[in-house]
Each structure stands twice: as structure tokens, then as C-alpha cells.
Amino acid sequence: MASAVITGTLQGQSDEVATDGTQTVIITLTDAEWETEGNFNIGATGVRDDVWNSLLSDKSEAKGWNAAVRAAVIEPNNADIVRNSATVVTVTIPDETFFGSGQKLDYDITNDENLTVTIPDGALSAIQPDIVATPTIRLRAARHRQNAGTHTQVKDLI
Numbered sequence: 001m002a003s004a005v006i007t008g009t010l011q012g013q014s015d016e017v018a019t020d021g022t023q024t025v026i027i028t029l030t031d032a033e034w035e036t037e038g039n040f041n042i043g044a045t046g047v048r049d050d051v052w053n054s055l056l057s058d059k060s061e062a063k064g065w066n067a068a069v070r071a072a073v074i075e076p077n078n079a080d081i082v083r084n085s086a087t088v089v090t091v092t093i094p095d096e097t098f099f100g101s102g103q104k105l106d107y108d109i110t111n112d113e114n115l116t117v118t119i120p121d122g123a124l125s126a127i128q129p130d131i132v133a134t135p136t137i138r139l140r141a142a143r144h145r146q147n148a149g150t151h152t153q154v155k156d157l158i
Contacts, residue, residue, distance in 0.1 A: 025117070118132050
């Protein structure tokens with residue numbers, strides 16, 4: 001049975017670091033291969049879409065991964081998705097200011113998120129069931145915002 005393993009630098013990063021333009025998700029397949037290089041790199045659709053859209057958060061915050069990053073990168077060409085070999089693909093998460101219009105990604109989570117990478121058969125060279133990669137990718141809410149407003153303020157009583 002085919003499987004996929006996630007490595008790279010995105011694991012465990014905060015929302016502030018996740019979109020700094022240097023974070024990667026490396027997807028390595030076992031007993032499966034990515035679509036051929038010629039088909040993989042055609043335009044902004046197809047396999048590149050499949051790979052980008054396979055990164056899905058378990059949360060639905062208004063400024064979370066799905067709404068602020070995944071949906072905002074309408075054309076996966078804005079994310080650097082490279083087929084390194086028949087079994088390895090590297091996704092570099094775009095910088096938060098990658099939009100030519102000056103629009104900025106507004107990725108700002110209040111609670112930690114977990115991304116699951118589910119590779120659809122359309123991204124693979126042979127038809128087979130979708131592959132759920134392991135481990136999930138944990139993204140942390142920046143410490144200064146996590147659980148904001150839940151602390152009790154202590155005042156001096158004189």
C-alpha cells in the first residue's frame with residue numbers, strides 16, 4: 001500500500017513564521033510516484049493545484065490556514081511547488097506579501113492548527129486511493145496571542 005511522509009521546516013512553526021517565504025513541506029512517497037514531470041509542471045492547474053490544495057487545516061478560523069493562506073493562493077504558481085524526483089515534491093510556502101497587487105496574506109490564528117496532507121490520485125502517476133501523509137503539520141498561534149484575554153489581571157490593593 002502506498003504511503004507518504006511529511007518532512008520540511010513548516011512543522012511546529014508559528015503563524016508569524018509560517019508565511020515568511022522560507023518554510024517548506026517535503027512530501028515523500030513510498031510505493032507510489034508523482035505524475036510525470038511533463039504533466040506535473042503544466043501551467044497553474046492540474047497536479048500543482050492538487051498538491052497545494054492537499055494542505056488542509058482541521059480548523060476554520062477566519063484568518064486561519066484555509067481562509068487566509070490556502071484560499072488566497074488561487075494560483076499555485078504563487079507557491080513554489082517542485083517535483084524533485086518521481087517520489088519527492090517540495091512545497092515552499094509563499095511569503096505573506098507575495099501578491100503583486102500589494103495585498104498581504106492575513107494569516108493570524110488564535111489557536112493552534114493541524115494541517116493534513118491528503119494526496120489525490122490525480123497527482124499520482126497511477127490510479128489508486130488518496131494517500132493521507134503522516135505526520136500532520138502542527139502550526140502554532142503566536143504565543144503573545146494564544147488564549148488572549150483569559151489571564152486575570154492582578155492589582156495592588158493598598
